[in-house]
Amino acid sequence: MDSNDLIVNFITKDQRYAVPSIPVNIKSSSTGEEFDRIIKALIKDNNEKIALEQVEFDFIINGKLLRQTIDEFIKNENISTEIQIEIEYFVKCEPPKPHKSFLHDDWVASVDTIDEWILSGCYDSSAHIWNIKNGQHKIAIPAHTSSIKAVKWIRNGLRKNNQKYTFVTCSHDETAMLWIWDSKLNQVEHIFTYIGHCRSVECVDQHKDLIATGSYDNMLKIWSAIDPIDGDNNVNEGGDVEMKDISKKKLRSPAITMEGHKESISGCVWLNEQVPTVLTVSLDQTMKIWDIEIGEQKQSFTSSKSFLDVAYCPSTGNILTASCDRLIRIWDPRQNHGSLVKNVYSSHDAWISSVDWSPTNANLFVSASYDSTAKQWDIRSPMVPLYDLLGHQDKIMSINWSNEQFIVSGGADSQIKIFSCSL
Structure with a gap:
């Protein structure tokens, strides 16, 4: 594993879009947009027929929304990279x-x-x-x-x-x-x-x-x-x-x-x-x-x-x-x-x-x-x-x-x- 890689686990309360609870290697420079593509790929692996074109996901780490790269977020929040990071995702609300x-x-x-x-x-x-x-x-x-x-x-x-x-x-x-x-x-x-x-x-x-x-x-x-x-x-x-x-x-x-x-x-x-x-x-x-x-x-x-x-x-x-x-x-x-x-x-x-x-x-x-x-x-x-x-x-x-x-x-x-x- 590259030194810039992180191990994360994606979880959700929305069972329509649940993915297997397995460790995933990601780049430390990853953003919410890249996580969105990862989650959609994992969902498609389990259910090819599911429609995801109109769905966009948001991501929470330690109770806060991810609005920067995960590396920047981890540094700002003093999160240890020695352990697996848990990332919760949910369907982003549409703009008013x-x-x-x-x-x-x-x-x-x-x-x-x-x-x-x-x-x-x-x-x-x-x-x-x-x-x-x-x-x-x-x-x-x-x-x-x-x-x-x-x-x-x-x-x-x-x-x-x-x-x-x-x-x-x-x-x-x-x-x-x-x-x-x-x-x-x-x-x-x-x-x-x-x-x-x-x-x-x-x-x-x-x-x-x-x-x-x-x-x-x-x-x-x-x-x-x-x-x-x-x-x-x-x-x-x-x-x-x-x-x-x-x-x-x-x-x-x-x-x-x-x-x-x-x-x-x-x-x-x-x-x-x-x-x-x-x-x-x-x-x-x-x-x-x-x-x-x-x-x-x-x-x-x-x-x-x-x-x-x-x-x-x-x-x-x-x-x-x-x-x-x-x-x-x-x-x-x-x-x-x-x-x-x-x-x-x-x-x-x-x-x-x-x-x-x-x-x-x-x-x-x-x-x-x-x-x-x-x-x-x-x-x-x-x-x-x-x-x-x-x-x-x-x-x-x-x-x-x-x-x-x-x-x-x-x-x-x-x-x-x-x-x-x-x-």
């Missing part, structure tokens, strides 16, 4: 494909998806609902008196039935609003107006019948999203709608207010804990965890730069953060020792404005940046994203992957861009 684009009259600050519906919030103070598949603009709602900064569909059973959807809009006008949209009748009903913040409401998340908002007033507030009281129903129909005067009985004050941040709260997420728990990130470079049951801060972590967004992965408990230092970080706040930051991801050329996890694959996430690009990542490849999602002509303000089939982004070019994902 451009699907549709929607034009607004002003910047798109926030997007969210549920079922086949996109909810968007715009700087012209309007909210919009679109059909994600056919591109139909269902309704425009002039919801606020200033820019909308965040929107959120309500999940976990608060939807009354399959035709009615509840959502929240948050605005620079210092209010958040709760709405119900009847998708069959295409009617919007204003339920509550949440008052209590004294500056722009920047972020929102929901857990059961509780809504959390973060604001430029540095406050975290919790609100009730219970069913509306009987009485005045401000129902708006069809196309573009006009909101009637807000009656006093539709005004709601916060159930809980918590302070501790020194600057604006830029992101908030509910954590999957036994007691109601919210995690917030802020421009003050801190991340805080709050016990909503007792109304107190539980933990606080400090970073070197301001946070701009946060996302939570329920299946792993990992936290994804976006920062103005152009870096994405994955945190595990449950760690009792060592660094809470599990990995750092670098590829954007400007502030990272928004991040979101895949709803079905805990290894995948997306990011959006002021550099006008969005990117799809695998957590096992910190330095190189899987794919760049191009199309925006100005900074991207928000990205969402709530629907496993579509990645949706909105930006300062007044566009929503949709990319379809292969399942």
